Amino acid sequence: MRHFIYFSKSAATSGNFTDLMKAGRMDIAIHVVIASFFLSHDFRKDAKLHLVFYGMPDPPKHIEIQVKDELEISKKDVGGLIKKILYKYKEGKKTEVLPGCFVEKKSLLKVAEELSEEGKEIFILDKKGEDIRNAKISDDCVFILGDHEGIPVKEMKRLKQIADPISVGPRVYFASQVVAVVNNELDRRGI
C-alpha cells in the first residue's frame, strides 16, 4: 500500500465552505485527491491519502481516504466529498463517515509518527532530496508533501528525524503533479 500525506496550513477544517480558493486553497487538495486515485476508467485501490488541514475554524483535521467499491466518488465533486467528510467529524474519535473515509483531530507529526511506528518507510517530497529514480522504496511506503506554501520549517525539522527527503525532479512542481509522478514511478516498479 502506498500512502500520501498532503499537508495544508490553510485548508478549511469544517464543511461549510463554498468558494474553494477562500477555503484555504481547497482546489489544490482536490487536485491531489484526483492525482492520488483517478485513472482512466478506473480507480487506484492501492493508495491511501491522508489530508492534514490546519486552517480555521477547528484545526487540526486528519482525513483519510481509500477508494472502496462502495464509495461514491466523482472527479466532478471531490469538493463535495471533502465537505461531507468534514461535516461528519465527531469530537474525540476517529469516525468512518463514508466507506473508506475517516476523519479525526490529529496533527501532521502524529499522523506521520504513527505510520512510521507501523513500520512504514517515510519520505518527504522535497526538490533537494535524493532522486526518486535512484531511491530504494519498500512496498509499504509513505510520501509527505505540502501545499503551495510547502511544509512549515518547524514540522520539516521534526519530520526529517523519521523521514528521508526524496525528489521527483529539478523543478518545483504542483503538489498534484508530484503525486502523479510518484504514482507512476511506483507503478513502473510494481510496488
Ligand SMILES: C[S@@+](CC[C@H](N)C(=O)[O-])C[C@H]1O[C@@H](n2cnc3c(N)ncnc32)[C@H](O)[C@@H]1O
Ligand atoms: C507547489 S510545491 C510547494 C512550493 C513551496 N513554495 C515550497 O517551497 O515548498 C508543493 C509540494 O510539492 C512537493 N514538491 C514540489 N516540487 C518537488 C520536487 N521537485 N521534488 C519533490 N517534491 C516536490 C513538495 O513537497 C512541496 O511541498
